[in-house]
Amino acid sequence: MNALRRHRALSRIWASDPGWKGWFTTVNHTDLGRMFLVVATFFFVVGGILAMLIRAQLASPRSAFLGPDHYNQIFTMHGTIMMFLFAIPFFEGLAVYLLPKMLGTRDLAFPRLTAYGFWCYVFGGSMMIFALLAGVAPDSGWFMYPPLSSTIGAPGINSDFWLIGITFVEISAISAAVEITVTVLRYRAPGMKLSQMPIFAWYALVTAVMILTGFPPLILGSILLELERAFGLPFFQVAQGGDALLWQHLFWLFGHPEVYIIFLPAAGAISTILPVMARTTLMGYGWIVAAAVSLGVLSFGLWVHHMFTTGIPHMGLAFFSAASTLVAVPTAVQIFAWIGTLWKGRPEMHLPMLWLLAFFATFVIGGLTGVMVAIVPFDWQAHDTYFIVAHLHYVLVGGFVFPMIAALYYWMPHFTGRKTYFKLGHAAFWLVVPGFHGTFLMLHWAGLLGMRRRIDSYESGQGWEAINIIASISGFVMAIGFALVVIDVVVNAVVAIRGSRDPWGAGTLDWAMPTPAAPYNFASLAHVTSRDPLYDDPKLPVRLARGEGYLGDPDRARRETLSVDIATGAPRYVVVFPGNTALPMLMSAVTGLFFLGMLLKAYWLVPISALGVIACALIWVRGLGSRVPEGALPVGRGLSLATAAEAADPPGWWGSVFLLLANGTFFGSLLFGYAFLFSIAPNWPPPAYLEPGPLPLLLVLLGAGLAFIGPRFDTLTGQGATLVGLILIAGAALPLLSGSTDPTRHAYDATVWVFVGYGLLHCVVSLLMWSVVAGRRLTGHSAQTSLGTKRIARLWSDYTLLVALLTDAAIGLPGVLT
Amino acid sequence: MIAQLWWVLLAGATLIFLFVAGLIAWAWRRPSGETDERRFVIWLGLAFPMIVLAALLAYGLIVGERLLPRATPDLVRVHAEARQWDWRFRYDDLPGLETDNVLHIPADRPVDVAITTADVVHAFWVPRLAGKLDAVPGHVNVLRIEADAPGRYEGLGSEFNGVGYRDHRFTVIAHDDAGWQAFLQGETP
Numbered sequence A: 001m002n003a004l005r006r007h008r009a010l011s012r013i014w015a016s017d018p019g020w021k022g023w024f025t026t027v028n029h030t031d032l033g034r035m036f037l038v039v040a041t042f043f044f045v046v047g048g049i050l051a052m053l054i055r056a057q058l059a060s061p062r063s064a065f066l067g068p069d070h071y072n073q074i075f076t077m078h079g080t081i082m083m084f085l086f087a088i089p090f091f092e093g094l095a096v097y098l099l100p101k102m103l104g105t106r107d108l109a110f111p112r113l114t115a116y117g118f119w120c121y122v123f124g125g126s127m128m129i130f131a132l133l134a135g136v137a138p139d140s141g142w143f144m145y146p147p148l149s150s151t152i153g154a155p156g157i158n159s160d161f162w163l164i165g166i167t168f169v170e171i172s173a174i175s176a177a178v179e180i181t182v183t184v185l186r187y188r189a190p191g192m193k194l195s196q197m198p199i200f201a202w203y204a205l206v207t208a209v210m211i212l213t214g215f216p217p218l219i220l221g222s223i224l225l226e227l228e229r230a231f232g233l234p235f236f237q238v239a240q241g242g243d244a245l246l247w248q249h250l251f252w253l254f255g256h257p258e259v260y261i262i263f264l265p266a267a268g269a270i271s272t273i274l275p276v277m278a279r280t281t282l283m284g285y286g287w288i289v290a291a292a293v294s295l296g297v298l299s300f301g302l303w304v305h306h307m308f309t310t311g312i313p314h315m316g317l318a319f320f321s322a323a324s325t326l327v328a329v330p331t332a333v334q335i336f337a338w339i340g341t342l343w344k345g346r347p348e349m350h351l352p353m354l355w356l357l358a359f360f361a362t363f364v365i366g367g368l369t370g371v372m373v374a375i376v377p378f379d380w381q382a383h384d385t386y387f388i389v390a391h392l393h394y395v396l397v398g399g400f401v402f403p404m405i406a407a408l409y410y411w412m413p414h415f416t417g418r419k420t421y422f423k424l425g426h427a428a429f430w431l432v433v434p435g436f437h438g439t440f441l442m443l444h445w446a447g448l449l450g451m452r453r454r455i456d457s458y459e460s461g462q463g464w465e466a467i468n469i470i471a472s473i474s475g476f477v478m479a480i481g482f483a484l485v486v487i488d489v490v491v492n493a494v495v496a497i498r499g500s501r502d503p504w505g506a507g508t509l510d511w512a513m514p515t516p517a518a519p520y521n522f523a524s525l526a527h528v529t530s531r532d533p534l535y536d537d538p539k540l541p542v543r544l545a546r547g548e549g550y551l552g553d554p555d556r557a558r559r560e561t562l563s564v565d566i567a568t569g570a571p572r573y574v575v576v577f578p579g580n581t582a583l584p585m586l587m588s589a590v591t592g593l594f595f596l597g598m599l600l601k602a603y604w605l606v607p608i609s610a611l612g613v614i615a616c617a618l619i620w621v622r623g624l625g626s627r628v629p630e631g632a633l634p635v636g637r638g639l640s641l642a643t644a645a646e647a648a649d650p651p652g653w654w655g656s657v658f659l660l661l662a663n664g665t666f667f668g669s670l671l672f673g674y675a676f677l678f679s680i681a682p683n684w685p686p687p688a689y690l691e692p693g694p695l696p697l698l699l700v701l702l703g704a705g706l707a708f709i710g711p712r713f714d715t716l717t718g719q720g721a722t723l724v725g726l727i728l729i730a731g732a733a734l735p736l737l738s739g740s741t742d743p744t745r746h747a748y749d750a751t752v753w754v755f756v757g758y759g760l761l762h763c764v765v766s767l768l769m770w771s772v773v774a775g776r777r778l779t780g781h782s783a784q785t786s787l788g789t790k791r792i793a794r795l796w797s798d799y800t801l802l803v804a805l806l807t808d809a810a811i812g813l814p815g816v817l818t
Numbered sequence B: 001m002i003a004q005l006w007w008v009l010l011a012g013a014t015l016i017f018l019f020v021a022g023l024i025a026w027a028w029r030r031p032s033g034e035t036d037e038r039r040f041v042i043w044l045g046l047a048f049p050m051i052v053l054a055a056l057l058a059y060g061l062i063v064g065e066r067l068l069p070r071a072t073p074d075l076v077r078v079h080a081e082a083r084q085w086d087w088r089f090r091y092d093d094l095p096g097l098e099t100d101n102v103l104h105i106p107a108d109r110p111v112d113v114a115i116t117t118a119d120v121v122h123a124f125w126v127p128r129l130a131g132k133l134d135a136v137p138g139h140v141n142v143l144r145i146e147a148d149a150p151g152r153y154e155g156l157g158s159e160f161n162g163v164g165y166r167d168h169r170f171t172v173i174a175h176d177d178a179g180w181q182a183f184l185q186g187e188t189p
Ligand code: HEM
Pocket: A048, A051, A052, A054, A055, A075, A076, A078, A079, A080, A082, A083, A087, A141, A142, A143, A389, A393, A396, A397, A400, A401, A439, A453, A454, A455, A475, A478
């Protein structure tokens, strides 16, 4: 079979549906990555327009352009859109598009999940846009501090849009993170060791794990606040045992890591692009990986620096101040390793390099002002002024937007398969970068002169006028520059001439394919033995196209790739991917109805759509895996491997592990919140602790015992024991709750209800999983092909019983002790 | 003292920025070739920031320590309660009096302000007298302020609190000895 015939055969297997239908049924990462990037860019434009409204309002003193009501919605939505609907999804899009290509595989681990996440993002984002257009957008600032954001300060629907819409969008962040983690660990080109991964994959891995552990506190906080707003559960109302500070802790437990979740992908792009621009290899690969990992870890210990003015004890301040300055160290390691890379090579001034220089100039300033505000006495003065606004834009625009534009220009030949032709990009650069510094540099000074952030107008005569008019004019110049970038990209994508395959002379596998990428990425999978396979073997692309790698034979007529061992990259099994389907979009639409029911207080819709989601999920898993073992299949280069359906650790098992990591963080945050209220909130103890007596404890212990032992016997009795055990655990909820009065009485009672609800939800999920296992047994799946499913179900029921035991202890102990 | 802290920070930051910019610019001027990885990663990446940060942190802690409230015999205690959108002040030395949006204090004496709120989160900030401190429902935070000279000082609510945020201000009046005695006698000036 020659290269062209192979290309045709593979394209037939992998292609998305033709025409407009393809948009809704595609599960291909190249399509979805592009779609993510386009939608994220759309939100950047919306956020940018809001920024221009802000700057128009503040251009002169006593401006009457916007009233405080609208102004508050606008700056809240600007921050919210930029953080949640632009920055994170843009990273997701880039990673979704690039990772399989850089790792030398054919798709992400869970193609349908990619699509599901994408549509959740689109639908959730649309809710936010609707709120904006309807004039009922959130207006309490992007960190939504209660009581201002709760019923006391915001009785309207505004805050509900934020809490529900953003939680909906977070589904996409969590699913992308699970997917990226599993892909990086298990879906690489055969032979590619962890230490040989492209550096971007390391950054994506760290970022994804940070999303899994950083977003759950926010999701928990949003759920608690929505429960308070909708049903009066007083988690943040001090009179009934709640505490506004609980929100601040949960929010910043997310919010600080978020900043690094945004920066690290950009750093990954820089580490990839910079060496190519300097015609050399990256200096200190190992150090950079270590720096990224330690940034990830450290950033979870810093959240309190956003709360320096809330009355934290002095010792606590000293600790968090020290920790906050410490993050500058791994950041410096990366910066200097990059500079060392420039020294090592012969840097050339292409457009991506220009944007990287803008990154250096801007981000270093942002980092230095960041160190300043980590010094507590200084922060007491700068907090909540324009100094902070300036600082955060130096970090976010300098540390994310500029590198991402560099990435855009660097990978543009890849996205479009064309040579960059028009030179609008340079003009855009010279508008954006000076425009940016003109906007924000002087605003530091305005902050020090006492200009508070979030004021809708100001009086003249305080020395702020000149700074603000300069900032506004420069802001508009910058906006024109960004518009030119967008125009430049569109024009080049449409009309430029076809380019060569590897225009920059890079060494990573993303350039070892014809561009624009074919839906199957590689006609056969490379065997990788170094970090820059293209430098070792410039003929590699041709040999892959000729089918000299793995899986070059499309005879089985289905979408196949290889999954490898985590550390060594040795091939382990063949993965068979699902085909095109509208199910992910349908499922996310039904998920959207669930959130819509909550938002509009149409509570009848909530259980119906929950059932709908379950139905979709059952259809989803039904299609997975074949019924009978196929045994070892030839995969090329003389190797034979079985399929994932016969493995003890199929991709779904790994996905579950990382989903449970996020889930466990969620539960941990709940325990943290409970302990926080217990020890810090002013109006504790509650009127009465529950005294459930021994019955629920007995039920949970008995149930947990059965549900633990049952799955470990592969018999019908074993599965029956598991079901009975789970039902017993669920049954313990009744005597528990019957002792409690109503959840609106005190934050304690409210917390008990959330614990019990969480436990019950997991009983239901585990029961569903085990019924899938039973269903497979009935439909004649062999023992070999249901092994993986069984182990997945066991993972979930084990987690459920752990939750049940901890919940029982958490609820029961205070009553016993007092 | 905070002003001095700022100038030190600014000078240090400018130097570091110029240093980094110089290093980058030099990459274009020098002939390419062997570059010592240890010099960049270990010396510049690890050692350099650690030394600078340790010095800075110590300095910040010392300044912070000096700003810390200390027990003194001539301490005056007042209470500030924020709400949307005004401030109410009460005085330990003058029970029963409540002033709206005006806080009276004696000049040249340390004053502890016990800050709380009746509704949402606010922050108490008199830029010329001290840093800011939040007013959190159910909690009381204590801020030490001291005015060097009699006069009027502008105070601001500095945590966003809704549509009236811009005008959430108050005035601090620092009295000389005679004025403070008169205030305590109930002669509202
Ligand atoms: C395109 C150029 C941009 C301009 C001119 C701009 C301008 C502004 C201004 C003037 C404020 C202060 C509003 C106020 O406090 O009243 C602000 C707030 C903010 N901006 Fe931007 N911004 C830009 C881009 C970005 C980007 C790219 C991000 C994030 C990735 C971002 C994130 C934020 C956040 C989080 C806030 C705080 C919102 C709040 O206080 O709730 N901005 N922006």
